[in-house]
Amino acid sequence: MADLKEAAGAGILGESPDGKPIEYHGVINDPEMEGLTLYEKKALLVNRELDSHGMGKYQWYIFFLCGMGYMIDLLYAQAFGLVEPALKQELGFSTADSGNIFSSFNAGLCAGAFVWGVLVDIIGRQYAFNLTVLIASVFGLCLGAPSNYDGILVLTAFVGFGVGGNIPIDTTITLEFLPQNRRFLLALLSIFQPIGVVVSSGIAYGFVPKYACGNGGLGRDGELLKACDQVAAGQPCCDKASNMGWRYLLFTLGAICLFVFFLRFVVFRFQESPKYLLYRGKDEKAVQVLHNIAQFNGRQSTVTMAVFDALTDEDTSVGSGETDKPILGAGTKQLQTSFGQKVKIELARYRLLFSNAAIARLTILVWITYMFDYWGFSIAGSLLPQILLNKNREIEVSTARTYRNYVIIYICGIPGVLLGALMYGVPLVGRQWGMVASSALMGVSLFLFSAINTEASNVGINIMEYFFQSMFNAILYGWTPEAYPAPIRGTACGVASFWGRLFSIVSPLIGAHLLAKSDNGPLYLAGAGVFVCTICIMLMPRRYMGAKSY
Numbered sequence: 001m002a003d004l005k006e007a008a009g010a011g012i013l014g015e016s017p018d019g020k021p022i023e024y025h026g027v028i029n030d031p032e033m034e035g036l037t038l039y040e041k042k043a044l045l046v047n048r049e050l051d052s053h054g055m056g057k058y059q060w061y062i063f064f065l066c067g068m069g070y071m072i073d074l075l076y077a078q079a080f081g082l083v084e085p086a087l088k089q090e091l092g093f094s095t096a097d098s099g100n101i102f103s104s105f106n107a108g109l110c111a112g113a114f115v116w117g118v119l120v121d122i123i124g125r126q127y128a129f130n131l132t133v134l135i136a137s138v139f140g141l142c143l144g145a146p147s148n149y150d151g152i153l154v155l156t157a158f159v160g161f162g163v164g165g166n167i168p169i170d171t172t173i174t175l176e177f178l179p180q181n182r183r184f185l186l187a188l189l190s191i192f193q194p195i196g197v198v199v200s201s202g203i204a205y206g207f208v209p210k211y212a213c214g215n216g217g218l219g220r221d222g223e224l225l226k227a228c229d230q231v232a233a234g235q236p237c238c239d240k241a242s243n244m245g246w247r248y249l250l251f252t253l254g255a256i257c258l259f260v261f262f263l264r265f266v267v268f269r270f271q272e273s274p275k276y277l278l279y280r281g282k283d284e285k286a287v288q289v290l291h292n293i294a295q296f297n298g299r300q301s302t303v304t305m306a307v308f309d310a311l312t313d314e315d316t317s318v319g320s321g322e323t324d325k326p327i328l329g330a331g332t333k334q335l336q337t338s339f340g341q342k343v344k345i346e347l348a349r350y351r352l353l354f355s356n357a358a359i360a361r362l363t364i365l366v367w368i369t370y371m372f373d374y375w376g377f378s379i380a381g382s383l384l385p386q387i388l389l390n391k392n393r394e395i396e397v398s399t400a401r402t403y404r405n406y407v408i409i410y411i412c413g414i415p416g417v418l419l420g421a422l423m424y425g426v427p428l429v430g431r432q433w434g435m436v437a438s439s440a441l442m443g444v445s446l447f448l449f450s451a452i453n454t455e456a457s458n459v460g461i462n463i464m465e466y467f468f469q470s471m472f473n474a475i476l477y478g479w480t481p482e483a484y485p486a487p488i489r490g491t492a493c494g495v496a497s498f499w500g501r502l503f504s505i506v507s508p509l510i511g512a513h514l515l516a517k518s519d520n521g522p523l524y525l526a527g528a529g530v531f532v533c534t535i536c537i538m539l540m541p542r543r544y545m546g547a548k549s550y
Helices: 002-009 023-030 039-055 056-091 096-119 125-142 149-163 166-177 184-209 245-267 274-279 282-296 305-312 339-354 358-396 399-411 414-427 430-449 455-483 486-515 521-539
Strands: 012-015 021-023
Touching: 002 012, 021 125, 023 305, 056 096, 056 125, 056 149, 056 184, 056 245, 056 282, 056 358, 096 125, 096 149, 096 166, 096 358, 096 399, 096 414, 096 486, 125 149, 125 166, 125 245, 125 358, 125 414, 149 282, 166 274, 166 399, 166 455, 166 486, 184 245, 184 274, 184 399, 184 455, 274 282, 274 305, 282 305, 339 358, 339 486, 358 399, 358 430, 358 486, 358 521, 399 414, 399 455, 414 430, 414 455, 430 455, 430 521, 455 486
Parallel strands: none
Antiparallel strands: 012 021
């Protein structure tokens, strides 16, 4: 830090691209800073510094490690749908009770989304970045051990608690280290979700049919083997020793989570977000982090403490001219405030969600969108594999062939994500209309699936559904953190995800009860929910679509 202090004493903020020193007035008189709060001015300078790096080595590490968090989310979300038939056959619970495992997972996701979403704005990005994956890996490795449904449900909830923080945390972190002209990569993060689904489906294809009770779960007479506590002693049944495939799948997923934790915690040294440090008043640490990132990228940072000191000295830097008022981003002054003032600053952060009519409208519509998005894809993710298996049995398609079809279907989510990322740069369409079109077509595909039953059409319609689901979620998850400033970004994403996860607890239970009566009931339920998302996206204020992030 000594060189930083020398630069500050010389009145130099850094160097311009042509190598000339930047003096105080060059920043103070910057027209782009007019009307910004003190925190926003500092965040703007952080943006410019990161923009000057482009996509350096550090940014690519962040992108791929956060992408693995996305992958873990869908590894498990897909896995429970894939193992549910084998679980039900071995443990003997009813079709109506099959929704419990999805609701248990979603209850954990719901708690995780809220807790980690709020905590990431309080304790920082660094701890949350590592702890979420560690929790998921520890309980994930234990998940295949129990031989009773209740034990599996408890462990499933804890896995969900760890996994639940991944999307709100990882999008927040990625956005805060990306150059502004590379924000389409936020949508591209979602490419790891279909990769996770394909990996999970591929592992399931290798393990579940091969190590299932009897011949793909069937006895010699072609009937499904029942749980051992549901047949007379000595009769053929589905026991643990002959049904290890689902356990091998879950053990493997736990090992993958542990490997991701190793990469995040041991191999890579994560730097705390400069914007988090700024709104916590830790300006010197923020400057040091920018220098560490620049060094990692083989560059030199142009940001010094002098620039922040110059902004602090401006009467207009607090927006209202009240220099004694506790505000976000006030550096040392913020750290020296009383406990009561710190509480006021925290409350001011949360009020940002409803600070004016436009952002209040945005927040409410985002919440409703997440509610019904999760409603739709939770039913699709948890029950479509079972529905497809049921339909294929009706037309005599083998279990192994059905699991192979899962891989074909879900690999098509990858081009869906790519198209979603491409929408970021399409004039007049962009984020908003890309989400409108993809959500509407996702809903249409769910209704179409209820009307057909041939192997080719089943695969084709499921490909269509997952393609547009992946496209919609890619844009939605990438855009949400863009719409909110860093002081409230993690909380905004976490609470939105919390509402979605809350609805995803209820929807599989309702869907499972409908599935006990008809394969088509859950499809109508999911499709109707997705159309609610379409309406909400159309009503959102355009000013928050692709605006500069602070």
